[in-house]
Amino acid sequence: MGYFNYPAVSGGTNDATANNIANQVFAINKDSKKAEQAFELITYIAAGDFDKKMTEEALCIPADKANADAWPTELQEVKPGFDATTTFYDWAVGVEITET
Numbered sequence: 001m002g003y004f005n006y007p008a009v010s011g012g013t014n015d016a017t018a019n020n021i022a023n024q025v026f027a028i029n030k031d032s033k034k035a036e037q038a039f040e041l042i043t044y045i046a047a048g049d050f051d052k053k054m055t056e057e058a059l060c061i062p063a064d065k066a067n068a069d070a071w072p073t074e075l076q077e078v079k080p081g082f083d084a085t086t087t088f089y090d091w092a093v094g095v096e097i098t099e100t
Helices: 035-046 048-057 065-070 073-084
Strands: none
Touching: 035 048, 048 065
16 A cells, blocks of 8 residues: 555544655665666656556556546545645654664
8 A cells, every 4th residue: 555545533733634655766876877877767767658657557656747647547536635635744754763
């Protein structure tokens, strides 16, 4: 499950428009000798026709805003909650373990 709204609770800090949306990132190491090529690959994967194809074949939310109408049928019921999000919590809502 990568995304769903938790219901608002009485006395809670936020309503159901505050969410933590699971996602992953692409990154390029600062010492990369092929940073430009890596960026081109990332752009290819996360935008345009390939991104749209991913929504169809992997049943995922489009990364490219230009593909906003390409949400898979299986995910249409979560789209209104996703679109209504006004507050984004940090990854793991700040509960990740850190070493001291």
